[in-house]
Amino acid sequence: MGDFTVPFTKGTYGPVSLSVDGGSDGVGGLVITTFTNDTGYVGALESGGTQVTYYIDADLDGIRDAGETSPAFRLTLDAPTGSYSFEVLVAAPFIRESLNFETIRAGGPQETISPPAGTGGATVTFDGLLFTGVAVPDEGDPESGFDAFNPGLTTDRDDANPxxxxxxxxxxxASQFNHDEGTKATYNDPATVGADEFAGLTFDIQAVGNTRSVTIEYWIVDDGLVVLHDSATVNNLPSGNNLVGFDVLDPTFAGSPLATLADSTFDAIYFRTLYDGNVSNKGVRLLNFEVITPGENEDLQFDFTARVDDGDSVPDSATTSFSVGVDGNGGGVIFT
Structure with missing residues (x-):
């Protein structure tokens, strides 16, 4: 039939064959004749009937109003191959959970720490790093390039002090991130089957002493490769107990490079702190961490009917029906 299920993850999926047959004349035309909507999304027939774009229905009235211009999904037919592709144009809505450092055992630095994220059993594990002496990985490089900065149990200098x-x-x-000190962050959810991926991490910065600026250099790693390498400098850090939020690793933050990733979730974040001038007495405290993960959403189902014309000068027509499901909760089952 051509039914197809895709994850609620940004990307293009397919092509999916509709098993249409134009006979000896071949397929001369393939256009959508009917389509359905689902809650929160309203479709519009475009490109001469070969595309349906679903726009976010902000007021949930089932009608595409003048201001509802944000596309979420797009189905595109390809007549020569008798197939279609389906694009997920937006990331699933995110969940933000604070990390509870009060649960971490007191008594000095530790090789790794795993504060709880929310109340569902998930944690974020931090493993300290010392960036010295070796060139850092860049986009496209393997994650193993970070091994040089993780001395592990050979020393406690890289330990996290919560x-x-x-x-x-x-x-x-010990209470600060000083020059060339960093960490690896990974997300762990016992309810997840397979890879534990997340979508972002935010925290507050508190300057220490005369520190007035800090550069956060960061790497996003997915499937064993660096997929993003960038940095952001925070200037004019206030003194005292005042805090500045660091939101660059929030995919919904305006201008965040994470919003450009082909896959909105990933396996790990690495970052380090850098200072200019005399770095020996400069440092910041990093506080009030939040982890950002894909939310669990309702499954969606979009049903379509397409007209198939053969390639004759007087075309004969037939119809075919198919459905596309968007798996919002990771269950993998859409059609019943």
Missing amino acids: DSLGFGIKDGQ
Whole structure:
């Protein structure tokens, strides 16, 4: 029939064969004749009937109003091959959960720490890193390039030193992130089958002493490769106990490079702190962490009917019906 299920993850899926047959004349035309909507999304027939684009129905009235111009999904027919592709143009809505550092065992630095994320059993694991002496990985490089910065159990200099709000790295001032100190962050959810992926991480920055700026250099790793390498500098850090939010690793933050990733979720974030000038007495505390993960959404189903014309000068026509499901909750079952 041509039914197809896709994940609620940005990307293009297919092609999917509709098993249409134009006979000896071949398929001369393939156009959508009917389509259905689903809650929160309204379709529009485009490109001469070869595409249906679904727009976000913000007021949930089942009608595409003048201001509803944000596309979410698109189905495109290809007559020569008798197939279609389906694009997911937006990431699934996200969930934000605070990390509870108060649950971490007190008593000094630790090789890794895993504060809980929310109340469902998920955690984020931080593993401290010391970036010295070796060139850092770049986009397209394997994740194994970070092994040079993780001394593991051979020393405690890279250990994470937590308090009730966040953590630092032991090597310099133990409660701070000093020059060339960093961490790896991974998400762990016991309810997830397979890879535990997440979509972002935010935290607050608190300057220490005369530190007035810090550069956060970061790497996004997915499937063993660096898929994004960038940095962001935060200037004019306030003194005292004042905080500045670091939202660059939030995919919904305006201008965040994470919004450009082909896959909206990934396996790990690496980052380090850098300072200019005399770096020996500069550092920041990183506090109030939040992890961003894909939300669990309702499954969606879009049904289509297409007219198939053969390639004769006086075409004969037939119809074919098919459905596309968007798997919002990861269950894999859409059609009943």
